[in-house]
Amino acid sequence: MPYSIMEWYMYSVIRIFNDKRKLFLIIIIVSVMLFDIFYKIKNIPVGGMPYNANLSVFLAFTGIGPNFHALVFWMLPISLLFIVSDDIFEDFSTGNDIVQITKIGKKKYIKTMLIKGFTISFAIIFVSLMINLIVSHILLYGVTKTFESDLFKFGSLAEVCLRKPLLTNIVFIFVASILSGTIGMTGSSMALAFGDRKKVYIASFLIWYIFFIPRKSIMLSIQPFSEYNLSDILPVYIACIATHILVTIVCVIWRTKNDDLSYKNQIVD
């Protein structure tokens, strides 16, 4: 074999960071999370006092400034699709995927693309949330203000969260990152199966909104220190992850069965 999965993976990762538009989007996601913490401390000169570092993180959603949370999470599939699966569409239109499949084999190609989709999406959200957590701890060092309400009355989850706030934040950062990783992976698999930007963007947005719109929204499951218990947030989180994995499996099987997808695409174009 001329190429290992690792080499091919590194090649596709470097390809993402070489694209200035994708790099720009990644920088925007990181800076939106930084703006969020800066906005929370803007009232200090007139006598305001933000919550302590652990309660002021991006995911805890305690401020009343512009909805930076929405900027990142409402359009999460769109931004992740653009970053991690746009090169798959590029490969379709240039025929580069045939070259890659010929070099490393189809299964390895699909595997690499899925791993890349998961890891890059995971890493983008994980790193930006960790930067937000660290900056929050630096800027709000020594602030002890906590919630006015006694969240302990809500039961087990809120109690555990408030007793170990830093651990809670790290766990919820992992929870949000795994969700993002799964969305990125599903986006990649759909890109491999359909090879058409419009279809993939609409489909991934539709799946996301099925879980975003209801009262027990997926947004509740990535928010630490909320009034909701595990019985409220766990079912929707598991359902969301399971649906994404199911779609991924179907798309991978579809792509494996349809050999000449890319060739057909080129004829149509």
Next chain:
Amino acid sequence: MKSTKKISLLLVVIVVLSMALSFSAFAAEDNFPYSFTMKKNCANNYCGDSRYRDSDKTNNPWMVNMTYNAEGTSAIAIYWLASSGITRTQYSDVVNVICGNGKYYKGVYNNAYHKNTDLGVRNNNNVATAYVVSGYWDEETGTLL
């Protein structure tokens, strides 16, 4: 002549007393009912019934008591004191209020002296559903923190 003097004195006393009483009533704690929508997608919404805050003390707190939240029997909403008008200025820190958990008191910033104030609300969860909230509030309670 004496009686007219007495009557006028009585009148003056009554006027002064009533003025004093009215001032004390102005600074005392009131329960003004509110009911409005906590907007979806975490947009800020305001009571719209603005009240003049005549205090120049940051430790003269405002009060909110949320008695109903359509989100749940003990759901949380974020409240704060804001300026009235089209462009809103934040006049106090936010308070995480649990529905049905009694009164919450909060001091104000030093930019809130002698201003028209309004009650702001926002859901503490980033969800795409709007909920109605209601309860009682007061722009200045007079009981210093």
